[in-house]
Amino acid sequence: MVMAKCQTASFNFRSSCFFLVFLSVFSSIPLLYWSYSIGYGYCHHQVENKEILLVEPINLLKFPKAWNQLVFSSKQLPPQRLLKIALFVKKWPEKHQAGGMERHALTLYLDLAKRGHDIHIFTTSSSSANIPSIMSNIQFHISRPLGSGYLNQVVAWKQFLEENATKAFDVIHTESVGLKLTTSNNYLNNLAVSWHGIAYETIHSDIMQELVRNPQDPSQLMTDGKMMKVVEEVKFFQYYAHHVATSDHVGDVLKRIYMIPEERVHIILNGVDEEIFKPDASKGNDFLLKLGIDQDKSRSSIILGLSGRLVKDKGHPLMFEALQQIFNENSTFKDNVIVLIAGNGPWGDRYKELGSNLMVLGPLERDQLANFYNAIDIFVHPTLRAQGLDQTPLEAFLTGKPVMATKVASYTGSVIVNEEMGYTFSPTVKELKKVLYKVWEEGKKNMQKKGGFARERGLKLFSATKMAAAYERLFLCISSTHDDGKQEKKHEHYCIYKLHQEID
Incomplete structure (x- = not known):
């Protein structure tokens, strides 16, 4: 018996599937069907329990999901x-004094180098001594920051033009508004911007922070100003040729x-x-021993971990x-849960008030x-800042x-x-407590299983x-596509994902 199922997709590949179905009816091919997977069409061809994927070539610039799902060049090649x-x-x-955007730049460009x-790299520094000599093919162009701490656009652009005159850049990349374009005169078709937080997301952040605000503190909710900032971004974002969204949600927005x-x-x-952030139980045990936590104590306790800036918008008042x-309500929980906090900030001293089972590192x-x-057994990220995709949960996953x-x-x-790999909670004390109790009740073995997933x-996605x-x-x-937006034929294949490439 031959079964076939075809659906319409964004590529004109349907007729090919019907043709192969016809062949399967009059040949020994037992099964053929059409499917729609991670944004492009393909036919599954099963012969003797072996699956062959006949993948329709796709234009990467129109690929609707995360490029991390695709397989590109090998690290060894x-x-x-x-x-x-x-x-x-x-x-x-x-x-260690880096925010997520800077850590992203460091990780990405060390790998590309x-x-x-x-x-x-066009960036700021109060002293050139702060910029190390990393690799021979990484060159820094340093300028003093503006009073606000931002890159001086005039100076940085002058440095760029001088370097560009020696040999033109193939690609220009800015981390958020490191390079801010505000007029159509600035439009560059070989420019890509990676967004690590946009104004639209700050509205959600403000709502969450208002929900956990102490009634005695004044409200900081000013939606009118945030709305106008979104409008401003909608206007000047148009001048960037390519936008890299660091999460599926931001891509949709x-x-x-x-x-x-x-x-x-x-x-x-x-x-x-992934060479730094990988499982190593022995190093974890050594880390605990240096903190004075022996194996008997660590084995009988659930160890929670938090990391990052210990400030209000990262959710530390909530935690x-x-x-x-x-x-206060459960002494057994207090005695059998250890909380390790890596980072510094004003909430570090407050956490120390909670007892010896909580350590600020x-x-x-x-x-x-x-x-x-x-x-640790599980990483806790109670952030109230709904902007970008923080590095710390990804480090814990790896x-x-x-x-x-x-x-x-x-x-x-x-x-x-x-829930195979973790938990999410609404930003209220009640909901956070519910999940903390659930983690404690499910125990270490369940945390290890979830950690595997x-x-x-x-x-698969975050290395x-x-x-x-x-x-x-x-x-x-x-x-x-740099030449007036028209692809040079000898390089046009870079924008096409080939048929023979495997799906991750």
Whole structure:
């Protein structure tokens, strides 16, 4: 018996499937059907329980989902073409004092430099000594920041033009508004911008912070100003040729709310270094021993971990209140739960009030941060800042740890897509307490199982290798369309995902 099912997709591939169905009826092919998967059509051809995918070529610039899902060049193979790339970023990270945007730039461009590309970074520093000599093919163009801390656009652009005159850049990339375009005269068709937070998301952030505000504190909710900022962004975002959304949610917002054509919006999820953030139980145990937590104590306790800036908008007042209430109402929970907090900020001292089972460790270097993740059972991310896709949950995923995070669209849509790998909660003390109790009741074995699913998803979508391969392919594609927006035929294949490539 032959079964076939065909659906309409965005490619004219249906007739091919019907033709193959016809062949299957009059040949030994037992099964053929049409499916629609991660944004493009393909036929499944099953012969003797082996599945062959006949994939329709796709235009990557119109691919509707995360490029991380696709398989590009191998890490071991050299790139098909070396590029000269200009990066504009507000600040280059200094050790552990980096925000998510700077860490993204560091991870991405170290990988691209290792691939052989010629990298020029336009950034700020109060002293050139703060910028290390990393690799011979990474060159820094330093300028003093404005009073607001932002990159001086006039100075940076002058530096860019001088370097561009020696040999033209193939691609220009800006991390958010490192390079801000405000008029059509600035439009560059080889420019891509990665958004790590947009004004539309801040409205959700303000709502969450208002919900947890102490009634004695004044309200900070000023929606009129935020609405006008969204309108301003909708206007000047149009001048960027290509937009990289760092989460599925932001990709949707850029297309629907900001009205940017779909062929100019590309979703590339943030990635973290899988060589640093990986499971290593022995390093986790050593980390705990140095903190004075022996194996008997660690085995009998659930260890919660938090990391990042210990400030209000990262949800620490919410976490503090939830823990304080649980500790007061349940002494068993208090005695059998350890909370480790990596980072610094005003809420560090407040956390110390909750007792000896809660330890504030201060900021950690990346290697130590990896050991920290290996030491915990679950990572807690109570952020009230619904902007971008934070690095810390991704680091926990790669290390094989489940995550519990606020119900922010970027997390629920791209990271914690079900309870196999973690938990999400509404930003209220009541809901956070409910999930904390659930984690405690389910125990360490369940956390380990969920951590396995988390790492599996992390390796598939959130590794630095995946992210860098996607950006490299985007940059190759952009550089091939640089000549007045018309593809040079010898390079046009960079914008096409080939038939023979496998699906991840």
